[in-house]
Amino acid sequence: MFRSLLATALLVAAGLTTTPAQDKKDPPKKKERIAIAELKDAEKDPDFAIQGEYVGEITLNSGAKKVGGQVIANGLGEFTVKVYLGGLPGAGSDGKTPLFTATAKRAADGKTTVAGKDISGTIADGKLSLKDGMKIDTTLDKITRKNDSLGKKPPQGAVVLFGAEGDEKNWSNGKLMELSDGKFLTVAKTGGIKSKEKFGAYTAHIEFRLPWMPNSTGQGRGNSGVYVHDRYECQVLDSFGLSGENNECGGFYTQHKPSVNMCLPPMTWQTYDIEYTPAVFDDAGKKTKNGKATVLHNGVKIHDAVEFPKEGPGGQKEDAMPGPFQFQDHGDPVVYKNVWVVPVK
Numbered sequence: 001m002f003r004s005l006l007a008t009a010l011l012v013a014a015g016l017t018t019t020p021a022q023d024k025k026d027p028p029k030k031k032e033r034i035a036i037a038e039l040k041d042a043e044k045d046p047d048f049a050i051q052g053e054y055v056g057e058i059t060l061n062s063g064a065k066k067v068g069g070q071v072i073a074n075g076l077g078e079f080t081v082k083v084y085l086g087g088l089p090g091a092g093s094d095g096k097t098p099l100f101t102a103t104a105k106r107a108a109d110g111k112t113t114v115a116g117k118d119i120s121g122t123i124a125d126g127k128l129s130l131k132d133g134m135k136i137d138t139t140l141d142k143i144t145r146k147n148d149s150l151g152k153k154p155p156q157g158a159v160v161l162f163g164a165e166g167d168e169k170n171w172s173n174g175k176l177m178e179l180s181d182g183k184f185l186t187v188a189k190t191g192g193i194k195s196k197e198k199f200g201a202y203t204a205h206i207e208f209r210l211p212w213m214p215n216s217t218g219q220g221r222g223n224s225g226v227y228v229h230d231r232y233e234c235q236v237l238d239s240f241g242l243s244g245e246n247n248e249c250g251g252f253y254t255q256h257k258p259s260v261n262m263c264l265p266p267m268t269w270q271t272y273d274i275e276y277t278p279a280v281f282d283d284a285g286k287k288t289k290n291g292k293a294t295v296l297h298n299g300v301k302i303h304d305a306v307e308f309p310k311e312g313p314g315g316q317k318e319d320a321m322p323g324p325f326q327f328q329d330h331g332d333p334v335v336y337k338n339v340w341v342v343p344v345k
Contacts, residue, residue: 031075031215037188037333038179042212042267047073050104050112051214052265053088054128056140066092067099069128069140072241075215077106079123081114082241083130088145090262090300095244145264149271149299152205154340161195161325162339171195171327177335184209184335185327187224192329194230198322201344206272210238210249211333213266222266224334225253227326228276228293231315232308236327236334239263250297253312258295258302269337270298277344279308281320291318 036042043049054069068088072080082098089095102116104123114121114130121130126142154160161170162185168174171193177186187193210222222238232252239248244261251257264270273296280289290307311318314328327336 033220034075034213034215035333036212037177037186037209037335039267040180045212045214046110047075047077047079047106047214048212048267049126050079050106050123052142053145054140054142055088056128056138058085058136058138060135067138067140068093070241071104071123071128073214074217077112079104079106079112080241081116081128083140089244090260090298091145094259095261144268145298147264147269147271147298149205149273149296150207150269151338152271152273154205155342158340158342159197159199160340161197162336170197177333179335182337184337185339186333186335187327187329188331188333190329192326194326195324197341198324199229199341199343200322201277202275202341203344204272204274204276204325204341205338206274206336207269207338208236208272208334208336209269210236210266213238213332219247219330221332222334223328223330223332225314225326225328225330226272226274227312227315227328228274229278229291229316229323230326231311231318231323232291232293233312233314233328234272234274234293234295237263238266240265250295250302252293252303252306252308253314255308255312256303256306258297259304260300260302262297262300262302264298272297273299278323279318279320285319287318 051071051073057064058067066087069083081102081104084093085099086092102114102119104112104114106112112123119132128140131137165183173190173193175190176183213221224236225233227233235251235253237249240263242248244258246257249263275294277292279287279291282288292305292307294305295303
């Protein structure tokens with residue numbers, strides 16, 4: 001006993017003992033929140049040129065196959081890389097099961113290296129090069145997807161809720177954000193905005209752009225929402241490269257996940273085209289038929305006549321009355337443009 005105590009005392013005196021607190025590793029530093037709506041400012045981040053979508057081919061036993069790659073920025077030079085057989089989600093792939101997932105890291109000299117299980121590669125000058133030592137030896141080229149729905153003009157009979165400066169008056173709390181490429185309707189620091197006009201059944205077109213927030217994750221990354229009839233939230237969120245859940249971009253919050261995650265990289269203009277039929281109520285106020293919606297995200301159908309058993313969180317209680325649009329403010333500088341509605345009688 002004495003020898004044990006003496007040994008401990010000598011170690012303490014020599015400064016060689018450790019405590020549980022000393023054994024613990026320092027927690028990772030919290031990344032500074034970045035929320036950029038200005039494209040020119042986002043382009044100053046070297047990670048911005050690396051993140052995005054890539055397409056190419058790989059040669060398998062069955063021959064050449066198209067592949068699509070997504071490089072998702074995680075901040076501070078770190079990335080997640082996903083590659084899908086068949087092409088990008090909504091363009092040959094359903095985006096559900098990647099051929100492989102890897103990580104990438106940008107070094108101080110600008111070189112970005114890809115590493116994963118049995119896979120390696122580089123990203124430079126708009127090219128994603130990959131090898132696995134066996135079948136894969138390919139280079140994918142960075143692209144910007146064409147969205148035929150973008151810039152769609154309102155047809156005759158449409159109600160334009162936002163087309164240009166001055167149309168912010170069509171919204172309660174309507175506010176503009178002036179950027180280098182235009183003046184856009186924004187939800188930032190508004191507490192949320194609602195259209196002053198209310199609608200029953202309709203088709204609607206909405207364009208939105210998500211900010212550059214590489215250091216943020218989940219619900220803290222480009223969060224807003226389009227409340228259909230002010231009752232059911234079609235989520236607006238930077239969900240680029242994620243699995244596509246009901247709380248991610250294109251999902252009806254808590255109710256329906258999109259059939260495919262069509263969220264494009266941040267700072268890219270995106271579109272929702274929504275066909276909505278409201279719920280039906282009898283004279284006693286009892287609901288006899290659920291409301292339903294069909295939604296195209298960037299021109300790809302992600303919901304096909306999905307029904308709403310009840311209003312979503314934050315939505316107004318269901319009833320037989322017409323309802324407005326609500327664009328949610330969740331503290332991020334999301335902007336909107338080219339918003340119009342065609343009422344269906």
